[in-house]
Amino acid sequence: MNTPNIHTLREKLLLYVETVEWGRQELPEIERREIEECLRRDATLRREMEAIAAHLRFLRDSPPPRVPEDLATRCLETIQRRAAKRRRGGLMPWWAYATAFAVILIFAAGIWVGHQFPPAGEMPFQILLQEQHQLVARLESSLAGRYHETTLTTDNPWYQPLATLKETTRALAAYHEQTKDNLVIQRGLCIAIAQNITMLRTLCDYIEKNQSIPDYDMKFLNTASSAGNAL
Amino acid sequence: MAQVNPMPQKEDAAGSNQENHLIRRVAEGDEQAFAQFVRLYTAPVYRFIRRMVNSIEDAEDLTQETFYAVYKHRHTLRPDAEILPYLYTIARRKAVSLFRWRTVRQILLPLSDAHENLPADMESPIHTIQQNREEAAINLALATLPENQRAALVLRFFEGLTYPEIAGILNKPEGTVKSLVFRGEQTLRLKLSNRALIEERGSQ
Numbered sequence: 001m002n003t004p005n006i007h008t009l010r011e012k013l014l015l016y017v018e019t020v021e022w023g024r025q026e027l028p029e030i031e032r033r034e035i036e037e038c039l040r041r042d043a044t045l046r047r048e049m050e051a052i053a054a055h056l057r058f059l060r061d062s063p064p065p066r067v068p069e070d071l072a073t074r075c076l077e078t079i080q081r082r083a084a085k086r087r088r089g090g091l092m093p094w095w096a097y098a099t100a101f102a103v104i105l106i107f108a109a110g111i112w113v114g115h116q117f118p119p120a121g122e123m124p125f126q127i128l129l130q131e132q133h134q135l136v137a138r139l140e141s142s143l144a145g146r147y148h149e150t151t152l153t154t155d156n157p158w159y160q161p162l163a164t165l166k167e168t169t170r171a172l173a174a175y176h177e178q179t180k181d182n183l184v185i186q187r188g189l190c191i192a193i194a195q196n197i198t199m200l201r202t203l204c205d206y207i208e209k210n211q212s213i214p215d216y217d218m219k220f221l222n223t224a225s226s227a228g229n230a231l
Numbered sequence: 232m233a234q235v236n237p238m239p240q241k242e243d244a245a246g247s248n249q250e251n252h253l254i255r256r257v258a259e260g261d262e263q264a265f266a267q268f269v270r271l272y273t274a275p276v277y278r279f280i281r282r283m284v285n286s287i288e289d290a291e292d293l294t295q296e297t298f299y300a301v302y303k304h305r306h307t308l309r310p311d312a313e314i315l316p317y318l319y320t321i322a323r324r325k326a327v328s329l330f331r332w333r334t335v336r337q338i339l340l341p342l343s344d345a346h347e348n349l350p351a352d353m354e355s356p357i358h359t360i361q362q363n364r365e366e367a368a369i370n371l372a373l374a375t376l377p378e379n380q381r382a383a384l385v386l387r388f389f390e391g392l393t394y395p396e397i398a399g400i401l402n403k404p405e406g407t408v409k410s411l412v413f414r415g416e417q418t419l420r421l422k423l424s425n426r427a428l429i430e431e432r433g434s435q
Contacts, residue, residue, distance in 0.1 A: 015409070024393075051420065051424075052420070055419070059388045060388065065282065067273065067274045067277050067278065068287075068291065071277060071291060075269050075295045076269055078299065079298060079302050082299060083302065
């Protein structure tokens, strides 16, 4: 008679208990005799079998979950309601279909256009950065000319704001390099540079058009039409 | 081991022929037959799901979802098919979908919360308390098992299905199902032994 290994034996012990305790023929007669032979020899195995038997009796005799009395009724009500809704859903007016079709068409067109003209990868940030550099140079030149200087000196009221702007831009460019894989951050950086560009362009246009320099306080942007320091 | 106790049997609704006749009428679109069908099988389906999800609200919702799925596909029902394994298969799929939607924490309450999740009628007679404690303990211990072990164990020991039937529901070989039940039984026994419930019951 072959003796099964310990793992197989333990697994078969459960089937043996099911067979003996519950009267189900889960084990062939020969395997059952093998188990019984092992049980006769091994007290630990007998204890294990008793523990399994007690556990299965406990599970079998445990109270089943209480079924809510009105559950079947609620099931039927829900099914009827959903079935009715489903039936109504099949009778939409013609304009609903037309609207849905139009939305799908617009969406498909958007996808097609997107494929035809894909975004230029890293280009937007670099282009924006380049434009900002040009605008800063243009602004510095305008301001220096208005103050009768060749370059802005450190005691010029515009020197510090522009130095801060350049420093911030350098930090943004470095951050851009570090976060190339994060599209959300990349987009945020582009928005930040774009805002700088808008402000710089407004400032340059104002100075060149009015032949005057506004207060370096950035509140100028809100009162540009009335403010301005005449030279 | 002399005592031979009967194994839990699958619910025999109203005899095999009547059951086949009922399913045929459901498949033909008979609404009254479907209502009868739901009333007949709500209890076993709910009990199975309740053991699977350990939440009354989820169990009720999933029971409704299960029968709605049957309703939608009732024309494909075959009168000679085993209806309970079919219902358990759908119910399990619905439960698995729910597990995927929610975090484990929301559904499977840790064992430390056992007392908080006992039914509200703790002032009722002592045997009710004992029963509720056992039910809560079993459900909480079951909830710690992997889903496939839990399903195999519930179908085997609470619903009384055969190993081939469980293999069909879980879509796994019979040998794998036996291993799942074996491992599940060991873990569950350990959890319940820690709570000393088996010994407590045995001493009564």
